[in-house]
Amino acid sequence: MYLDICLIMMLILMSLSLMSMFLGMYFMLNNMMYFIEYNILSLNSLSVVMTLFFDWMSLIFLGVVMFISSFVIFYSKFYLMNDLNLNRFISLVLMFIMSMILLIISPNLVSILLGWDGLGLVSYCLILYYQNMKSFNAGMLTILSNRLSDILLLLSIAWMLNYGSWNFIFFKDFMFKNNEMIYIMIMLIIASFVKSAQIPFSAWLPAAMAAPTPVSSLVHSSTLVTAGVYLLIRFSNLFILNNNLNFWFLMISVLTMFMSGLNANLENDLKKIIAYSTLSQLGLMMSILFLGFSDLAFFHLLTHALFKSILFMCAGCYIHNLNSFQDIRLMGSLNIQMPFVSVCFFFANLSLCGFPFLAGFYSKDLILEVFFMMDYNLFILLMMVVSTLLTVSYSFRLMFNMFFMSNNFFTLNFSLENWSMDKSLMGLMMMVVFGGSLLSWLIFPIPLMINLFLYMKIMPLILIFIGMLLGYYFYLNSFKMKKMNNYLFFMMNFFFTLWFLSIIxxxxxxxxxxxxxxxxxxxxxxxxxxxxxxxxxxxxxxxxxxxxxxxxxxxxxxxxxxxxxxxxxxxxxxx
Structure with a gap:
């Protein structure tokens, strides 16, 4: 019975996703926006109105969210097939998707708060799904971190009483010089930093890996962690002209990229490495957003959602077949034992690196060229290049450990590849290969012409090659345990606790x-x-x-x- 419900929900979400994508294309080509208002309560002079806002951005993002969610639900029915609480899990996932949909189509801060708070509460329930002490601690850290963003959003709602309406979309284009709007902007940026786990609020995102892998695939691709980025894209007109604030927030975003890339190269837990890669890509989205390119940040948000969801689903297949084992040092030869999943994982990892003509290439290459074109200082440019290099490094280190190393531990306790579970990877695999170019032609119909020197133009390819060598170096040193003196112990503790942010x-x-x-x-x-x-x-x-x-x-x-x-x-x- 539960399997039929999963299949029905997948088909419904898939049809809604395709309809939303085609509507988004139609709205974009005709430059259309629709406001739908529903009068919930009218009593004397009191009027409670629910407002929904549809434009090309909200409709395309809705389509991507529901597209990924449909495959995640289909994947969950096999991943949790023997679970007695599958109906509760599917209900929580659907509530999670509904909260994200409400946040996407709301032009009103009060209704955004409902979706924003719904994401936090349902994520807490999903992290606690496996009822043990680790899940409880991770859930408490996540919910308390997200409470801070809720408080800041409530304060923004209180400040917005000065304008007589909470429909920010009506007046955000011409109120950016008001003092009230500056306060609102700062509170919204900090709330988005908490939701998207930027420094110093980064500790909850790796801890949220205690949730089941289908939840991680949904959370880290298109729902919870991207809510902050999406909200800032909607409010991007407010802080584009404020260069003093933008510089400091840009510094935080670039440092988040660097920190997460460095930690991913030292981490040995499969899910945590992919979680750190999510943190790195969120820092990249935030940094390009504070440079003033909101459409480019939205483009990378969509391409990242496509390859990150399949990365987590492939990791779930490996963990499922390895009897819930996650240490990459003891894996190996998985490409022989699970060939189809390994092909999907390989292409998704290459897309994450920005390999030419995969989904991640179209956005990451454009972001790097825009960075090279800007007149920011050398430190930010250097951090951007090093962070991209570290992204390639941990991706290839992961592939060296999982594919090119001999099987170190699992010889007999290995289950066969589940083809029913693999079916959910096929649709997302097609989008990883072709989705980047399709979205690029859709969002940027006129090609961007960026004039750079030759060595800057080929810099992404150079970074991929150097990152591959660096990843091989980290792979060779995975098993070399040196005698740890006090300094080395302090440094390892510093990196493994996320620059002491988890302890703090x-x-x-x-x-x-x-x-x-x-x-x-x-x-x-x-x-x-x-x-x-x-x-x-x-x-x-x-x-x-x-x-x-x-x-x-x-x-x-x-x-x-x-x-x-x-x-x-x-x-x-x-x-």
């Missing part, structure tokens, strides 16, 4: 917060309030209970005497 996040957001709550509980709930209200009232009642009993006894006696007296009077007057 956990201790500041959970440990010390919980200690403060415990002190409040002991001093207030179980202290003065209990002494003055709870126990004090109880003592007063106990001390006065004998007096109350005596009063009730005499009142009862008097009531009985009065009733007897009335009966006697009635009998006397009757006779």
């Amino acid at each position: 996040s956990v201790k500041s957001m959970i440990k010390y917060l919980m200690k403060f709550i415990m002190v409040l509980s002991l001093s207030m709930d179980k202290g003065w309030t209990e002494y003055l209200l709870g126990q004090n009232l109880f003592k007063i009642l106990v001390l006065n209970s004998s007096l109350m009993d005596l009063m009730m006894f005499y009142m009862n006696k008097m009531l009985n005497l009065m009733i007897i007296f009335l009966i006697i009077l009635m009998i006397y007057f009757y006779y």
